[in-house]
Amino acid sequence: MEKLRMTSPDLTDANIDKLAELFPTVMTESVDADGNVKMAVDFDLLRQELSDHVVEGPQERYQLDWPGKRAAAFAANAPIAKTLRPVREESVDFDITKNLFIEGDNLDALKLLQESYLGKVKLIYIDPPYNTGNDFVYDDDFAESTLEYLRKSGQADETGTKLVANTEANGRFHSDWLSMIYPRLRLARDLLASDGVIMISIDDNEVANLRKVADEVFGAGNFEASFVWQRKQSPQRDATNISATHDHILVYSKRHPSDRQDASGWLARILPMGDEQLDRYKNPDNDPRGFWSSSDCTINKTAKERPNLYYPVRNPSTGEDVYPSQNRTWIFGRSSMERLISENRLWWGERGANFPRVKGFLSENQQGVRPQTLLLRTLVGDNQAATREVNALFPEGNVFDTPKPTSLIKHLCFVANVRADDIVMDFFAGSGTTADAVMQLNAEDGEARRFVLVQLAEEYNENSLAHGLGFVTIAATARERVRRAGIGILAKAGLHGQDLDCGFRTLRVDTSNMVDVLRTPDATDQLALDQLEGSVKPGRSGEDLLFQVLLDWGLEVTMPIVVEQINNREVFIVEGGALIACFDETLPPELVHEIAKREPLRAVFRNSGFASDDARINAEQVFREVSPATDVKAI
Structure with a gap:
């Protein structure tokens, strides 16, 4: 049930409605103080509608504009x-x-x-x-x-x-x-x-x-x-x-x-x-070349314009010479028309008395429809x-x-x-x-x-x-x-x-797998430092992290994935070695060395999985020695 307005009518809106009826071309859209889209009047256009001369206004240009375009x-x-x-x-x-x-x-x-x-x-x-x-x-x-x-x-x-x-x-x-x-x-x-x-x-x-x-x-x-x-x-x-x-x-x-x-x-x-297109192809004369459809042999040109395309064609059944209709000529020159006749490519109708049309065989349709x-x-x-x-x-x-x-x-x-x-x-x-x-x-x-x-x-x-x-x-x-x-x-x-x-x-x-750990120096005290160590949100799996890595590295997210256990850690192998990832919270040196031996194109680890900065630096050194072409990163 609609509620009564309980106020006097908005005369501005009523006047805009009247203008819209009289001058629909001056109506546009605008945004009010609350950001709501509403109908509005382009007063420059309205001035033009009410003037008998060109009214000076904003520079005209061809464009599509609307409230909110820059925000979009x-x-x-x-x-x-x-x-x-x-x-x-x-x-x-x-x-x-x-x-x-x-x-x-x-x-x-x-x-x-x-x-x-x-x-x-x-x-x-x-x-x-x-x-x-x-x-x-x-x-x-x-x-x-x-x-x-x-x-x-x-x-x-x-x-x-x-x-x-x-x-x-x-x-x-x-x-x-x-x-x-x-x-x-x-x-x-x-x-x-x-x-x-x-x-x-x-x-x-x-x-x-x-x-x-x-x-x-x-x-x-x-x-x-x-x-x-x-x-x-x-x-x-x-x-x-x-x-x-x-x-x-x-x-x-x-x-x-x-x-x-x-x-x-x-x-x-x-x-x-489609069925409609195929239905055009018939073979009423049992032509050995198979199904065919016919098309007009003439074009919209006069004999004066194309005299070389205006000539008689003899009907083989009646012996009469046939010319194109008024203001039209044949599409083909004489030699081409003679070849079509010799190859039985002109169709004169089932009784042989119609105006000729040229055959187009389905088997020869290399251009498709x-x-x-x-x-x-x-x-x-x-x-x-x-x-x-x-x-x-x-x-x-x-x-x-x-x-x-x-x-x-x-x-x-x-x-x-x-x-x-x-x-x-x-x-x-x-x-x-x-x-x-x-x-x-x-x-x-x-x-x-x-x-x-x-x-x-x-x-x-x-x-x-x-x-x-x-x-x-x-x-x-x-x-x-x-x-x-x-x-x-x-x-x-x-x-x-x-x-x-x-x-x-x-x-x-979904939201990022990574915790927002950005803090201003004043907002970080000694007690909060341990909270900044973990960069992954609770409840996010290794596979969650893997897909974010695929996106960040620009790899297709439909690449085949195999999960293996190496040194009792979950390791993801993508596209046979295009990427190998391990996001375990502890990364022993033996695991890193085993992954490096497989010479993947890319390798990624969880940064907090390294026991120390020295352990991370050692992992980088292992890849430089064992698989120098591997691009190694950490999250």
């Missing part, structure tokens, strides 16, 4: 004291899989992956939350203290972490949505390979702004296409006047065409043909197909609101030419469709594509069906979807699926 840029660059912690019990084939599922805020995850996956991702597909008023939550504040933020917004969780919800009150504004997506796109660009592509699903509410902000981040020259995906089978009763049956998918490549030897170097040369911007539901699936896929995996009930069909993601992978061991990333993982699609593709062609998913552990609404079925968070449900999909794919593949990787290594965004 700062958020992209600000360092964080966080790490990724392994969660074995929520993983599948943890020790051998090359796939990754990260639970946590994707802004944090993208920052943590910057060095390990820099320039390695072939395709990033994301389906970010649409700006509908109440459906995105993000943790993006690095400039304010918790107290400052609480004073500003009055919103925080039990740990004091900032949670900004795009509520109905402010969700209709564009600024909050842009501040959410902008830093994530900036970080995503660095992860793309030189021939990498990002594809972003969006609806009409923010497609114009997304195009502008993506032009800024990736470069307007790197815009490749805007796919229109038919997501609904037929018009439905929507709240708006016109039923929206489509979404957009914006496509940007990493490098500008002028920087590439091939302007479409990322594009697949041969795309698989050029991808089109219109993605029909019959080719790539729709919302109903996606729901059927999820329901087949979750007979308990519909646990996801708006999943995407795997056929859509598979098609996008084909367009982006994702092959071999390429990496596909989705940092708004949602229902986990991207992982399912990648595993299906690998089962179909035997490739070893890898996926990296990131999903916030956002809890379901208590009234949702998913919550009633016992599913707590979207991240947990997405993992379960990937797990069930993998089981089904392996079962279908049978003996052929022995080499399929349908597992994933689960990592969780």
Whole structure:
């Protein structure tokens, strides 16, 4: 029940509403004293609207700007004291899989992956939350203290972490949505390979702004296409006047065409043909070369423009000479046309009396089907197909609101030419469709594509069906979807699926493993010195430390890990010796010597594990003598 305002009306707001109705072009967004986004009037534009001459004002320039843009840029660059912690019990084939599922805020995850996956991702597909008023939550504040933020917004969780919800009150504004997506796109660009592509699903509410902000981040020259995906089978009763049956998918490549030897170097040369495309190929004359389709032999040129392309062609059945229609000419010169006739490549219709068309044989189609911007539901699936896929995996009930069909993601992978061991990333993982699609593709062609998913552990609404079925968070449900999909794919593949990787290594965004031991001299007394010796937080395991080391060293966090006992100490061997680590609290010289004998590329130890400074110096000397090429560090 709404409460009475119990105050006089705000005449300023009423006047702004009237101006918005009369002059919608002068409306903009601003931030009030409390940091809340509100509608505002651009008075320079209003003066222009009310003047009969050009009004002097700020220097005009082409740009996209909004309240909070500088803070969003700062958020992209600000360092964080966080790490990724392994969660074995929520993983599948943890020790051998090359796939990754990260639970946590994707802004944090993208920052943590910057060095390990820099320039390695072939395709990033994301389906970010649409700006509908109440459906995105993000943790993006690095400039304010918790107290400052609480004073500003009055919103925080039990740990004091900032949670900004795009509520109905402010969700209709564009600024909050842009501040959410902008830093994530900036970080995503660095992860793309030189021939990498990002594809972003969006609806009409923010497609114009997304195009502008993506032009800024990736470069307007790197815009490749805007796919229109038919997501609904037929018009439905929507709240708006016109039923929206489509979404957009914006496509940007990493490098500008002028920087590439091939302007479409990322594009697949041969795309698989859908049923609609294959249906065009027939063989009504039983041509021994197989199925073919026909195309027009003429172009839109006049005989005056191209006299050499305007000549008669004799119909072999009727003996009549045929000319192109008015204002058109043949595509081919006389000699080329004679060759086509001699090779039986002209089709005159089943009765031999039609205007000629040229045959194109399926067996000779080396270029494949050029991808089109219109993605029909019959080719790539729709919302109903996606729901059927999820329901087949979750007979308990519909646990996801708006999943995407795997056929859509598979098609996008084909367009982006994702092959071999390429990496596909989705940092708004949602229902986990991207992982399912990648595993299906690998089962179909035997490739070893890898996926990296990131999903916030956002809890379901208590009234949702998913919550009633016992599913707590979207991240947990997405993992379960990937797990069930993998089981089904392996079962279908049978003996052929022995080499399929349908597992994933689960990592969780968490605070740093290291204790904050920074103190001012005045804040450190003799009694506190023993507290400064331990730099690792209580409860953090050796494996936790290992993954932070992998990130700090810029190594992929899916590298295979073997745990051995050397001198009764736990030792981690990564990628057969790319890194060997021991974080035991006591490091005897025999252990250090044994590790050095294996000549790893990198070695890392717990600093406090050395009995003294002399012991640490001796360990360094051992590596200089036994394995001088090893890079040795301590935490």
